[in-house]
Amino acid sequence: xxxxxxxxxxxxxxxxxxxxxxxxxxxxxxxxxxxxxxxxxxxxxxxxxxxxxxxxxxxxxxxxxxxxxxxxxxxxxxxxxxxxxxxxxxxxxxxxxxxxxxxxxxxxxxxxxxxxxxxxxxxxxxxxxxxxxxxxxxxxxxxxxxxxxxxxxxxxxxxxxxxxxxxxxxxxxxxxxxxxxxxxxxxxxxxxxxxxxxxxxxxxxxxxxxxxxxxxxxxxxxxxxxxxxxxxxxxxxxxxxxxxxxxxxxxxxxxxxxxxxxxxxxxxxxxxxxxxxxxxxxxxxxx
Amino acid sequence: xxxxxxxxxxxxxxxxxxxxxxxxxxxxxxxxxxxxxxxxxxxxxxxxxxxxxxxxxxxxxxxxxxxxxxxxxxxxxxxxxxxxxxxxxxxxxxxxxxxxxxxxxxxxxxxxxxxxxxxxxxxxxxxxxxxxxxxxxxxxxxxxxxxxxxxxxxxxxxxxxxxxxxxxxxxxxxxxxxxxxxxxxxxxxxxxxxxxxxxxxxxxxxxxxxxxxxxxxxxxxxxxxxxxxxxxxxxxxxxxxxxxxxxxxxxxxxxxxxxxxxxxxxxxxxxxxxxxxxxxxxxxxxxxxxxxxxx
Numbered sequence: 415x416x417x418x419x420x421x422x423x424x425x426x427x428x429x430x431x432x433x434x435x436x437x438x439x440x441x442x443x444x445x446x447x448x449x450x451x452x453x454x455x456x457x458x459x460x461x462x463x464x465x466x467x468x469x470x471x472x473x474x475x476x477x478x479x480x481x482x483x484x485x486x487x488x489x490x491x492x493x494x495x496x497x498x499x500x501x502x503x504x505x506x507x508x509x510x511x512x513x514x515x516x517x518x519x520x521x522x523x524x525x526x527x528x529x530x531x532x533x534x535x536x537x538x539x540x541x542x543x544x545x546x547x548x549x550x551x552x553x554x555x556x557x558x559x560x561x562x563x564x565x566x567x568x569x570x571x572x573x574x575x576x577x578x579x580x581x582x583x584x585x586x587x588x589x590x591x592x593x594x595x596x597x598x599x600x601x602x603x604x605x606x607x608x609x610x611x612x613x614x615x616x617x618x619x620x621x622x623x624x625x626x627x628x629x630x631x632x633x634x635x636x637x638x639x640x641x642x643x644x645x646x647x648x649x650x651x652x653x654x655x656x657x658x659x660x661x662x663x664x665x666x667x668x669x670x671x672x673x674x675x676x677x678x679x680x681x682x683x684x685x686x687x688x689x690x691x692x693x694x695x696x697x698x699x700x701x
Numbered sequence: 702x703x704x705x706x707x708x709x710x711x712x713x714x715x716x717x718x719x720x721x722x723x724x725x726x727x728x729x730x731x732x733x734x735x736x737x738x739x740x741x742x743x744x745x746x747x748x749x750x751x752x753x754x755x756x757x758x759x760x761x762x763x764x765x766x767x768x769x770x771x772x773x774x775x776x777x778x779x780x781x782x783x784x785x786x787x788x789x790x791x792x793x794x795x796x797x798x799x800x801x802x803x804x805x806x807x808x809x810x811x812x813x814x815x816x817x818x819x820x821x822x823x824x825x826x827x828x829x830x831x832x833x834x835x836x837x838x839x840x841x842x843x844x845x846x847x848x849x850x851x852x853x854x855x856x857x858x859x860x861x862x863x864x865x866x867x868x869x870x871x872x873x874x875x876x877x878x879x880x881x882x883x884x885x886x887x888x889x890x891x892x893x894x895x896x897x898x899x900x901x902x903x904x905x906x907x908x909x910x911x912x913x914x915x916x917x918x919x920x921x922x923x924x925x926x927x928x929x930x931x932x933x934x935x936x937x938x939x940x941x942x943x944x945x946x947x948x949x950x951x952x953x954x955x956x957x958x959x960x961x962x963x964x965x966x967x968x969x970x971x972x973x974x975x976x977x978x979x980x981x982x983x984x985x986x987x988x989x990x991x992x993x994x995x996x
Contacts (some may be wrong), residue, residue, distance in 0.1 A: 489976060490976070491975050493758040493760070493911060494743050494911055494912070495743060496974070497963060500758075500967075500979065500983065501963065504961075509744050510742060510744035548976070598889075599855075600730075603729045605853070605855060636892070638856065638896075640898075642883065642908060647910055651889060651892060651894045664741055665741050665914045667742070669910050680977075689981065689983040690988075
């Protein structure tokens, strides 16, 4: 405000006069009281939170500290890569995957019947591809520091550990590997995202048609939640770092829609050729 | 009068104090820099071009199917479509290496806009962050549309209206000029994911939600693609020629189904085809005839 402003009743006035008229001692006192009250409340709540943490009475767990609520039943929205996800693609249909020569060689040897005979029918349902399978997820808290994600397709379970790796040296890798989770939140900002890093997976497929990943693969996932016209969506961005079979990071992202309940939950075993057998080989120009 | 004024001033100061005490941080994430697109999904659509008649996974209604069925690929060769830039909601899906930057209001030093420049045809977008309203429904529609942004936590939410009719797939599947596009830009360290929600009352039965990702490139050098478009016809046509197929007369619509052995009914799209239970229908659908063997 300029030093002088025009008043409709008194003509020219200085800023000092305005303060004198508008901001009497009594008013200043009231204002100060409000400010003290507000800051007092802030200090009180911060101190209370610190006190709780220090006393260990009510520790803030990852569950309490969640950036957003991921629990519930979620369904895949398959509106990208439809042909490769809703159907089993043909051998040789590797478009958009940065396979190197070693990866290509493995993919060309894909034999789904042999996989089933060897007990490897879940190779496309490991952590590296499970979020790409058309499915429903049921997400719950196993305990205050472990989130559990169950899938109906393939009946897989993933555990996201917020308290560090649970990998035992020398253990046998399994389909879902060892996942370490972190809420990624910025100070003073509402919400945030979930980051999950998964290692020690049993070798599997990035696509049902034999696109391979090895036990050395590292999968980093980022989960976010959005509300659109009262409907909740969850997106997951997956970054696959595969040192043996890919020549670049493989980055995909998918979306899930929250459902009201589990009435459409339909557990089914791993089915490599579901819902129909693919054509024998992809047309030549796509190989 | 002075008493009323005092009450007014008191109320203003109290409100100000409350806002200052509780205000969250604004514009928390830096999206600026060079971003390289990763086409690891929908490559046919986003790069070389999808097959004619491939509407898989799109929540289309019959009007959208009719429009796409009558589309002729020759349209893009016509003089008046030759240098047509991609609309704002499609620009991110193609050869979409981009630079993002923010601009600051010179007076308030607050971010007034976010901007994007895409390599393909040097398409540029401006997203206003200064809270301005969207224009009247009668205002002109453009390829860029009118975009406003706000921060939702760590994500930049962008609302775009006033788009010209455009495409959601490069084989004639259209998005109408009445659509509203909501975008969420979320940065996860060196990865940027865009979640695009297209709400189209003319051509869709439910919102289309898609995601697209980039990786940061510190030494980014934007290499323009197709930036010197020449408005010439590569194939000569008589004056006034319009590329189209009459309804029911497009001979290419079943080629995609045969080439990839996708049941024809599934290639027609629709919201039902986007959900897992549709696989049970796929299991029982008849296989399409095979294409003649290549020579």
